Amino acid sequence: xxxxxxxxxxxxxxxxxxxxxxxxxxxxxxxxxxxxxxxxxxxxxxxxxxxxxxxxxxxxxxxxxxxxxxxxxxxxxxxxxxxxxxxxxxxxxxxxxxxxxxxxxxxxxxxxxxxxxxxxxxxxxxxxxxxxxxxxxxxxxxxxxxxxxxxxxxxxxxxxxxxxxxxxxxxxxxxxxxxxxxxxxxxxxxxxxxxxxxxxxxxxxxxxxxxxxxxxxxxxxxxxxxxxxxxxxxxxxxxxxxxxxxxxxxxxxxxxxxxxxxxxxxxxxxxxxxxxxxxxxxxxxxxxx
Numbered sequence: 147x148x149x150x151x152x153x154x155x156x157x158x159x160x161x162x163x164x165x166x167x168x169x170x171x172x173x174x175x176x177x178x179x180x181x182x183x184x185x186x187x188x189x190x191x192x193x194x195x196x197x198x199x200x201x202x203x204x205x206x207x208x209x210x211x212x213x214x215x216x217x218x219x220x221x222x223x224x225x226x227x228x229x230x231x232x233x234x235x236x237x238x239x240x241x242x243x244x245x246x247x248x249x250x251x252x253x254x255x256x257x258x259x260x261x262x263x264x265x266x267x268x269x270x271x272x273x274x275x276x277x278x279x280x281x282x283x284x285x286x287x288x289x290x291x292x293x294x295x296x297x298x299x300x301x302x303x304x305x306x307x308x309x310x311x312x313x314x315x316x317x318x319x320x321x322x323x324x325x326x327x328x329x330x331x332x333x334x335x336x337x338x339x340x341x342x343x344x345x346x347x348x349x350x351x352x353x354x355x356x357x358x359x360x361x362x363x364x365x366x367x368x369x370x371x372x373x374x375x376x377x378x379x380x381x382x383x384x385x386x387x388x389x390x391x392x393x394x395x396x397x398x399x400x401x402x403x404x405x406x407x408x409x410x411x412x413x414x415x416x417x418x419x420x421x422x423x424x425x426x427x428x429x430x431x432x433x434x435x
Contacts, residue, residue: 172355173413173434174203182428191425203435204359215378217360224249225360228378241376251361251368254375260286269293269375276300278371297371303384304370309337322370327386340396346387349412352432353383388414400426409434 178198185191197209204223208215212234218227222245230239237259244253255268266285271278282293294314298306309318318337323330332342357379361368366384373381382389392402400422406414419428 172350172358173411175200175352175355175359175432176435177433178352179431179433180428181430182426185425185427203355205356220245222249222362223359224362243372249362249364251364251371254372256376267375271371278304278367280371282375295374299367302366304367307374322381329382329385332381338396340394340399342392342394342399344382344385344389345391346385347390347406349388349406349408349414351383351385351388352414353380353388354386355413357383388417 177200178196180196180198182194182196183191184194194210197207199206199209204219205217205225207217213230213232215228215230217225218229220226224243224245226243226245228239228241231237239256239258241254241256243251246252250271250273252271253269254271255266257264257266259265263286267282268284269280269282271280273279276299278297278299280293280295280297282295284292294310294312296308296310297304298308303322303324305322307318307320307322308316311317316336319335320338321333321335323333326346328344328346330344332340334340357365357369361372369379369384370381372379373383388404388406389402390404392399394401402419402421404417404419406417409415413434414430414432416432417428417430419430420426421428
């Protein structure tokens with residue numbers, strides 16, 4: 147459930163595309179209804195209903211039985227705030243996003259509950275040629291650096307993520323592969339060496355439609371960046387087509403299979419997804435204006 151930075155160098159990393167070109171000949175999402183079933187055995191289990199509403203094709207609210215998430219946008223139409231609240235309680239999460247003059251993400255923060263206290267995590271992004279530096283801090287760590295990450299961008303796509311400890315030693319490295327405009331593989335090289343593999347159909351992705359509207363012309367870089375700091379977004383959302391299967395070399399990741407039905411312009415109207423051994427089943431219906 148998707149440029150011109152520092153002149154010539156960044157022409158490779160962020161190609162100039164107008165918003166009109168980006169959304170040309172694409173439908174406008176109105177609503178997604180999701181029913182997720184968690185089976186304890188073959189006969190019973192918890193059912194969660196999710197209603198995802200859009201305004202002019204932009205995410206507006208996500209509602210479950212007791213949680214509502216609202217989305218807000220800046221004057222350029224870029225996502226700049228989300229709030230998540232639980233009905234009947236004081237629990238709340240707030241995330242904020244900031245951008246530079248060329249619509250690149252420069253700052254992300256999230257205030258969330260950790261045990262009995264509220265913690266604010268902040269991530270600052272800086273751009274150096276084809277490199278993006280990300281420095282993350284948490285309010286309960288006396289604002290000390292807790293993550294030092296470098297991303298490498300080639301042809302407008304993130305191809306590598308490197309994490310370092312406080313001594314600047316590499317403690318994690320992963321590479322990302324693409325094929326036919328889809329994210330096909332995550333390969334761990336240092337630290338977690340899990341390989342994650344994805345396959346796709348040949349139809350138009352509804353996930354890409356969503357992230358384009360959220361993050362504008364730089365969605366192919368911003369979405370992967372945010373996926374490491376906010377669980378609401380998946381790296382693979384930038385893919386052109388709809389994901390059919392997922393599997394990994396580590397048992398801590400459950401495999402996934404999903405099937406779609408499409409409308410006349412080859413966008414999904416419904417999907418059926420099974421995670422792991424079938425104990426999680428998700429049915430989704432997509433509605434357009």
